Amino acid sequence: MRIGVIGTGHVGLVTSVTLAEVGHAVTGADVDTEKISALNDRRAPFYEPGMEELLHRGIAEKTLVFSPDVKDAIAGMEVVFICVGTPPGAGGEANLIAVERAATDVARAATGRLVVAEKSTVPTGTASKVRRILVRDRPDLESDLEVVANPEFLREGQAIEDARYPTRILVGADSEWALDCMRKLYGPFVERGADLIETDIATAELAKHACNAFLALKISFANALARLSERAGADVTAVADVMGTDPRIGRAFLDAGLGYGGSCFHKDLMAFERLAARLGYEFPLLHEVARINDEAVAAAVEKISEALWNVQGKRVALFGLAFKPRTDDTRFAPALALARRLFDRGAQVVGYDPMASANAKAEVAELDIAPDPYEAASGAHCIVLCTEWDEFRGLDFDRLRGAMASPVVVDGRNFLDEQRVKDAGFSYYPTGRRPLP
Ligand code: UDX
Numbered sequence: 001m002r003i004g005v006i007g008t009g010h011v012g013l014v015t016s017v018t019l020a021e022v023g024h025a026v027t028g029a030d031v032d033t034e035k036i037s038a039l040n041d042r043r044a045p046f047y048e049p050g051m052e053e054l055l056h057r058g059i060a061e062k063t064l065v066f067s068p069d070v071k072d073a074i075a076g077m078e079v080v081f082i083c084v085g086t087p088p089g090a091g092g093e094a095n096l097i098a099v100e101r102a103a104t105d106v107a108r109a110a111t112g113r114l115v116v117a118e119k120s121t122v123p124t125g126t127a128s129k130v131r132r133i134l135v136r137d138r139p140d141l142e143s144d145l146e147v148v149a150n151p152e153f154l155r156e157g158q159a160i161e162d163a164r165y166p167t168r169i170l171v172g173a174d175s176e177w178a179l180d181c182m183r184k185l186y187g188p189f190v191e192r193g194a195d196l197i198e199t200d201i202a203t204a205e206l207a208k209h210a211c212n213a214f215l216a217l218k219i220s221f222a223n224a225l226a227r228l229s230e231r232a233g234a235d236v237t238a239v240a241d242v243m244g245t246d247p248r249i250g251r252a253f254l255d256a257g258l259g260y261g262g263s264c265f266h267k268d269l270m271a272f273e274r275l276a277a278r279l280g281y282e283f284p285l286l287h288e289v290a291r292i293n294d295e296a297v298a299a300a301v302e303k304i305s306e307a308l309w310n311v312q313g314k315r316v317a318l319f320g321l322a323f324k325p326r327t328d329d330t331r332f333a334p335a336l337a338l339a340r341r342l343f344d345r346g347a348q349v350v351g352y353d354p355m356a357s358a359n360a361k362a363e364v365a366e367l368d369i370a371p372d373p374y375e376a377a378s379g380a381h382c383i384v385l386c387t388e389w390d391e392f393r394g395l396d397f398d399r400l401r402g403a404m405a406s407p408v409v410v411d412g413r414n415f416l417d418e419q420r421v422k423d424a425g426f427s428y429y430p431t432g433r434r435p436l437p
Helices: 010-021 033-040 051-060 098-108 126-137 159-164 174-191 201-232 236-244 263-278 284-307 332-343 358-365 373-377 390-396 397-403 418-421
Strands: 001-006 025-029 064-067 079-082 114-118 145-147 168-173 195-199 315-319 348-352 382-384 406-410 425-429
Touching: 001 064, 001 098, 001 174, 010 025, 010 051, 010 064, 010 174, 010 332, 033 064, 079 174, 098 114, 098 126, 114 126, 126 145, 126 201, 126 332, 126 418, 145 174, 145 263, 168 174, 168 201, 168 382, 174 195, 195 201, 195 397, 201 236, 201 284, 201 332, 263 284, 284 332, 284 382, 284 425, 315 373, 332 348, 332 358, 348 358, 348 373, 373 397, 373 406, 418 425
Parallel strands: 001 025, 001 079, 025 064, 079 114, 114 145, 168 195, 315 348, 315 382, 382 406, 406 425
Antiparallel strands: 145 168
């Protein structure tokens, strides 16, 4: 099928390369001309395992092209995906200007029957607004232009695998022919075992927000339990393990630590809360989820203060700056929130990350960046494990201790082997449990 993708950010690019891989003819478009020329040179603008390989393959097999002209991704297409950014506006609601612009572009360039698939995470009701623009600007194509909601569930760092072998694909449609078109588009993925879930548009839009909000809720629940476990002398990981044995609860997303980061959870939670308020329903639970997430970083600052007594003038080494492992993304990274709070208290902060250092430095200019963990530890009074990168399992704690001004480790992800750290002579501060005696 002929597919257009407007927006080549994380979602748009992953969508483009994986649809091209199954044989669709995909044209991706973006207003960022530099990004488009990099893509045509087969260079991805961000790190995502498996991305470059599919980019190479799609371009070589000519199933994938990129254009700076959005018309190329619309005219003559059967399905056009809107994958533009929906950043938070001043009040936390999603800013939909780019979605509106994409809808206007589609109306201007459409040449015939076309399904417009909304993939950006948007508030309920957006599809009908997109449709309103299409009908307003192209009354001649009124019965040929349909909108469907097709939210993504991609996790950064494994987005390519998630898109190639999805467990579920959600399509919200209010028209049978548009739904048929999406069934055909996703046929190869259903053959690979994906469930195609078909709903009305409003349900699909709401479900996407509900999924992200609920995952964030689980993490905040675990972090509230961590605060409580520290006070009660319990072990939050063990509490989560017990909870996880109940299949109604499930163990996933109950890991306490520095809290969630990334571009989705914060933004979607705020947008969901605003949407609820606009629809006349107060949903303070969502606000509380965000508050507990902030508290997780604040609790780490308190722990560091307890370990170092005075933070002012001390050097703190952050191990891991990305919002989670296997990505170079630092948007809303808890490590950077922690760095800012430590700067406020007069600390010097140095960070090491296997992949995200450049992005971290671009966000927090005062942050010192070290080329490896041992340089980061040099002269430091405390190490804080912020992101659970695999390479941190192999750290040589004797060497780290030798380089440091004082041997203190705060484990913001309960990731390190406490006994090994202690055997090297460190004071070890876990999250949500008391240190071993
Ligand atoms: C998320 C959703 O998982 C995905 O379905 C959606 O489409 C986009 O948002 P992503 O932001 O890539 O994906 O990251 P995810 O793996 O969900 O982790 C989010 C954050 O939560 C990370 O900072 C992670 O460290 C944190 N987290 C996760 C916890 O703190 N505890 C947990 O138990 C799980």
